Amino acid sequence: MEKSLIDARKRDIEENYKEIAENIAAAAARAGRTAAEVRLMAVTKTVEPVFINHALSLGVDLIGENKVQELLSKLDFLEPANVEKHLIGHLQSNKARKIVGVVTTVQSLDSVPLAKELSLRSGNAGVETAVLLEVNVGEEASKTGFLYEAVKDAAAEIALLPGLRLRGLMAVPPLEAEEKELRGYFAKMRRLFEDMKPLYPGFDTLSLGMSGDYPIAIEEGATMVRIGSALFGARRY
Numbered sequence: 001m002e003k004s005l006i007d008a009r010k011r012d013i014e015e016n017y018k019e020i021a022e023n024i025a026a027a028a029a030r031a032g033r034t035a036a037e038v039r040l041m042a043v044t045k046t047v048e049p050v051f052i053n054h055a056l057s058l059g060v061d062l063i064g065e066n067k068v069q070e071l072l073s074k075l076d077f078l079e080p081a082n083v084e085k086h087l088i089g090h091l092q093s094n095k096a097r098k099i100v101g102v103v104t105t106v107q108s109l110d111s112v113p114l115a116k117e118l119s120l121r122s123g124n125a126g127v128e129t130a131v132l133l134e135v136n137v138g139e140e141a142s143k144t145g146f147l148y149e150a151v152k153d154a155a156a157e158i159a160l161l162p163g164l165r166l167r168g169l170m171a172v173p174p175l176e177a178e179e180k181e182l183r184g185y186f187a188k189m190r191r192l193f194e195d196m197k198p199l200y201p202g203f204d205t206l207s208l209g210m211s212g213d214y215p216i217a218i219e220e221g222a223t224m225v226r227i228g229s230a231l232f233g234a235r236r237y
């Protein structure tokens with residue numbers, strides 16, 4: 001890529017970052033919270049390391065990737081290399097070994113067998129892996145994740161597994177949902193989160209909201225938003 005194009009995209013990222021920070025602060029204020037209570041994750045799928053690193057230089061301190069292989073391929077190029085990383089896409093059990101110790105958190109924990117595998121691999125590696133339970137809140141056949149009704153039972157089982165720390169919940173509501181419906185999904189997630197919070201020490205993360213809906217997610221109680229295209233520009237697959 002030409003240097004002038006790289007510089008132009010870096011400037012866009014800079015402007016986008018400022019705007020997102022302002023929007024987060026404003027949404028938090030509307031909900032009677034502070035910006036410090038909402039963590040921003042930069043979702044870096046398809047984004048080249050040069051632009052990821054630019055975001056890190058601006059103050060981003062958490063990145064999320066959907067695919068194990070893509071994340072691993074970027075590791076050597078990240079500055080700082082030790083930036084906190086989370087996995088946010090479906091994880092196949094046979095890849096759990098590769099991701100343990102690389103990410104601090106798997107946000108897309110979607111089955112008890114996967115939790116058992118992550119527990120085993122974390123134990124072998126001598127690390128603790130934080131997990132969020134992914135909830136298929138719209139009950140979509142195309143999506144993985146626990147059904148809402150199954151979350152509490154799964155959590156009780158997963159919380160007992162060594163090497164894991166259950167830190168909260170994550171959800172991606174149906175893409176086509178309109179604002180009212182979206183608020184309903186987010187509010188439902190928040191109720192579940194508040195219900196479960198007293199049961200598990202360190203249960204502090206409600207990961208909701210992406211580029212198109214993060215202000216609404218914050219108003220409804222998100223403690224973390226996962227933002228890709230609003231920060232880095234539209235993805236070209």
Ligand SMILES: *Cc1c(COP(=O)(O)O)cnc(C)c1O
Binds near residue numbers: 043089210212
């Ligand atoms: C891609 C992705 C995001 C970010 O999506 P944008 O709409 O680009 O902000 C957030 N969460 C998950 C799970 C994703 O796969």
